[in-house]
Amino acid sequence: MSLEAFRKETREWLEASCPQSMRNKSVHFEEAHEVYSTDDAKLWLERAAARGYTAPTWETKYGGAGLDREHAQVLAEEMAAIKALPPATGMGFVMIGPTLLEFGTEEQKLRHLPRITSGEVVWCQGYSEPGAGSDLASLRTRAELKGDHFVLNGQKIWTTGATHADWMFALVRTDPDAPKHQGISFVLLDMHQEGVTVKPIALISGSSPFCETFFDNAIALKEDLVGELNQGWTVGKRLLQYERSGATRAAGSSKKKKPSKPAAPKAPPLARLAKQYAGESNGRINDTALRREVLDQTIQERAMALTARRVVEEQKEAGAPGAATSIFKYVGSTLAKDGAELAARLRGTQGLGWAGPGFNEDELDSSRAFLRDRAVTIYGGTNEVQLNIIAKRVLGLPDG
Numbered sequence: 001m002s003l004e005a006f007r008k009e010t011r012e013w014l015e016a017s018c019p020q021s022m023r024n025k026s027v028h029f030e031e032a033h034e035v036y037s038t039d040d041a042k043l044w045l046e047r048a049a050a051r052g053y054t055a056p057t058w059e060t061k062y063g064g065a066g067l068d069r070e071h072a073q074v075l076a077e078e079m080a081a082i083k084a085l086p087p088a089t090g091m092g093f094v095m096i097g098p099t100l101l102e103f104g105t106e107e108q109k110l111r112h113l114p115r116i117t118s119g120e121v122v123w124c125q126g127y128s129e130p131g132a133g134s135d136l137a138s139l140r141t142r143a144e145l146k147g148d149h150f151v152l153n154g155q156k157i158w159t160t161g162a163t164h165a166d167w168m169f170a171l172v173r174t175d176p177d178a179p180k181h182q183g184i185s186f187v188l189l190d191m192h193q194e195g196v197t198v199k200p201i202a203l204i205s206g207s208s209p210f211c212e213t214f215f216d217n218a219i220a221l222k223e224d225l226v227g228e229l230n231q232g233w234t235v236g237k238r239l240l241q242y243e244r245s246g247a248t249r250a251a252g253s254s255k256k257k258k259p260s261k262p263a264a265p266k267a268p269p270l271a272r273l274a275k276q277y278a279g280e281s282n283g284r285i286n287d288t289a290l291r292r293e294v295l296d297q298t299i300q301e302r303a304m305a306l307t308a309r310r311v312v313e314e315q316k317e318a319g320a321p322g323a324a325t326s327i328f329k330y331v332g333s334t335l336a337k338d339g340a341e342l343a344a345r346l347r348g349t350q351g352l353g354w355a356g357p358g359f360n361e362d363e364l365d366s367s368r369a370f371l372r373d374r375a376v377t378i379y380g381g382t383n384e385v386q387l388n389i390i391a392k393r394v395l396g397l398p399d400g
Helices: 003-017 029-035 039-050 069-081 091-103 106-117 232-244 246-252 269-278 288-314 325-346 361-375 383-394
Strands: 123-126 142-146 149-157 167-173 184-190 196-200 211-221
Touching: 003 039, 003 069, 091 106, 091 123, 091 167, 091 232, 142 167, 149 167, 149 184, 167 211, 167 232, 184 211, 184 232, 232 325, 269 288, 269 325, 288 325, 325 361, 325 383
Parallel strands: 123 167
Antiparallel strands: 142 149, 149 211, 167 184, 196 211
16 A cells, blocks of 8 residues: 555544544553553554554564554654554563564464553563662572473562563573573563562652562463573663663654644743743743753753654664664653753742642642652663663773
8 A cells, every 4th residue: 555545544544543532642651551541542452453553563463563664654653643642552562572573482472472462461571689770680580490481589679560560571590600691591471370479669759660579489481481591681681772762763753744734833841831930021931041941951852852763764674773772761861850850940839749739730740750750860771871881882982
């Protein structure tokens, strides 16, 4: 089908299929479970999954639509045009799905990928441990091979969404005598079994998306070993590159078709906030220092988005992401933290509220965002880790 015909068909399908409640909104991962548990969200998922649009570039035998990059780009543009939320989201699509496509056996792909695209299975990540966060290779969770299965004992921490997850992908130590970057294996395990205990961790922002996960003789089947035994570090690192490339893909898929008539200029969100709370004169923010801060932050955010889009558009063929994804993780997380802090400061004392009649919903959300986004430079790989990767793998600088 031609791109123009596909665009017309897609636009008509979206208008008929995407519920209004799933449009014109954005969702942070901390609130994702609540949003995606509604009846409208389930209906949107069902309709999209039937066409393979939850993972449009995956092959149809895995539950995708089998679209090439150009047609998938059209779908992304038309979804962006109505500001539709993705019909499904989570680690299944961004992390373990692409990793299985690269490293998994055909049997593993056929068993796991269709249940991701249908939304039947939700995944979580078992990487960090107490004492093995940034130094992940120091992990100590043991997995002993016994016949056709592994027996897991140990603890993971900061397992995002574990309370709602059906399956986990995990790095475990299968050879305790090997050097720390060796003797690690990448396994998949069912979370709904005896021997797996999940305890949510309350955060300062008021939510509990992160958890502690304990293994007490939990079972992972040998057929769910991804890659070679004791060679899981390579698989685990690649998965993190898929995770960090998410910002690049999001920016690259946000390009919209140009409207037939030029839209009236609209001030960026931070500028509107500054004018609302700090005042304006002749359309300019009154406070010169605040005006400079807003301008700098807005320019940096726009530059990040344009750079990420350019990277996607210049990539002629789909391929596994590389170490350069750490640049986007580092810059993106820093901008998110700084933006949330600036938005709270622009509101003055109205950006400090936690509850009560003196604050509107946006102001209360701003307070929580300020606290929540302090963590974005830590989870998914700390900024310090990203700088090390950039230095070694991108710039080629020597150790020491």
